[in-house]
Amino acid sequence: MSQDTKPLIAAIEAGGTKFVCAIGTGPDDLRDITRIATTTPDETLAEVCRWLSVAKSKHGAFQAIGVGSFGPVDVNPDSETYGYITTTPKPGWQYVDIVNMLKSRYHVPIAFDTDVNAAVLGEYLWGAGQGIDPLVYITVGTGVGGGVLIHGQLLHGLLHPEIGHVMVPPPTNSQAIQAICHCPFHKSCVEGYISGAALAVRWGVRADTLPDDHPAWEEVADTMAHLLANITLTLCPKRIILGGGVMEQPNILPLVRGKFAQVLNGYLRVPEIIRELDHYICAPGLQGRSGILGALALGGYALQGRKW
């Protein structure tokens, strides 16, 4: 099928800091893309709709919308609050209805999922996890989250993966165990230990200004290693992709891989872990576009009436 005959899809990656919006038919045909600061729901969503309407008049009518959103979100189509951002700690954004708002304006099929489920789908289709199933994508930025694809479908269930809140042993070099988990809910979860926000509180500077030899990185690697061990032991992915600002530190991936091998300590004797750890734990392939491209793919699925 040539690009001209592929359906035009609108995509929204709804983040806590910014919304990314795009229109196109696929990764090689993104016709327009923009970033909109996340302020209040009214202001931000009005800006998103303004951009979508302009994009429509410039590029033609899009036939579906795919949304990947920060969460927690309600992804259960049978629920009264389907398509809502639900219990987010982000001020003003609790129980904001995304899907019905878009549906009432654009009258096209809409797919809705978490930003990280969108990202794992993007990487599965076009990035560093092409055709790899099960596949996990984890982002460590301001917060920590993860998306999961198993048996060809994104994982939902009781809710959706909330990988940032997985409980792990405290970093081994910590003297003050309880003090360093900054999650308002939990005493020893990954997000509370090593999200960008937690690192900033713990070390008093922005995470991206911590020098490469700062002891913070050992703790980040230790916590990530325990998280990835737990992911491996439960979800059995064939690859884990690590994105987000904190994972862009130049030495962090080798550090995480080394600690991961230490933590598992030879328990899982599979070649992917023994000999191919650089492939098993790797960086995203889509240069910051995993989420928005995954949202575009989701829009395509909604148009086809395909389950995701």
Added chain:
Amino acid sequence: MSQDTKPLIAAIEAGGTKFVCAIGTGPDDLRDITRIATTTPDETLAEVCRWLSVAKSKHGAFQAIGVGSFGPVDVNPDSETYGYITTTPKPGWQYVDIVNMLKSRYHVPIAFDTDVNAAVLGEYLWGAGQGIDPLVYITVGTGVGGGVLIHGQLLHGLLHPEIGHVMVPPPTNSQAIQAICHCPFHKSCVEGYISGAALAVRWGVRADTLPDDHPAWEEVADTMAHLLANITLTLCPKRIILGGGVMEQPNILPLVRGKFAQVLNGYLRVPEIIRELDHYICAPGLQGRSGILGALALGGYALQGRKW
């Protein structure tokens, strides 16, 4: 279909202490069942084959065999060691070939999976998790393990779930953190803290002789709560079934539920957790037969050429 026309299946639940073998067409038509002590592979497997052959002459030719085995096992059909028990710590049982041995004798389709994947399938079809997807079954006995059903299929992947080795924070009332994880591989995994074997080493008596008010049960509940939180945050099951001897202690399920709610601390606002925790975390429905009935179901799948 009447029972007479349903195919006759042989089932084997291969455990570290005993093998259970059965023949029948389903849960209401188990024609024969036996237990064989697990000694050496040669002795135990010869005894299993002797029993199967007698069962065949008594009840007729079985048309497939389903096996649920202790592990780790190789469940990758493309692997050279498919159908083997692999790196088990059980003396003498490393790299024992189960499937080829059975195939060479009985020339029928054979399904092979972990004992706990068989158990989750049994509970999904006929027990406490009927039709519930995703579904998780965890056993806490001599060891700790878990099976997972997602999108209608048992979970494999890099290997298969190894839920017993999930890493958790040390129990909160412990003074000697490192000392109490008895796993030979890991410093802070569930099996090392609270398997029957670990409890026996830690407290100097068999777990089933610990009085109901012994402090051990608080630690078991604390560790299980963190495990179940991690399972909930990663695999998103709609129900978690807890089996195995250690989970038969009369007060343990309410203790685990209470600690689980404390550990999550209101983070996941879903009715299943807020109001229906007795259903979300529950006992098996098949009275010790989850594994053998799941193995029977697996044999039926193999006969139909159905993926599991």
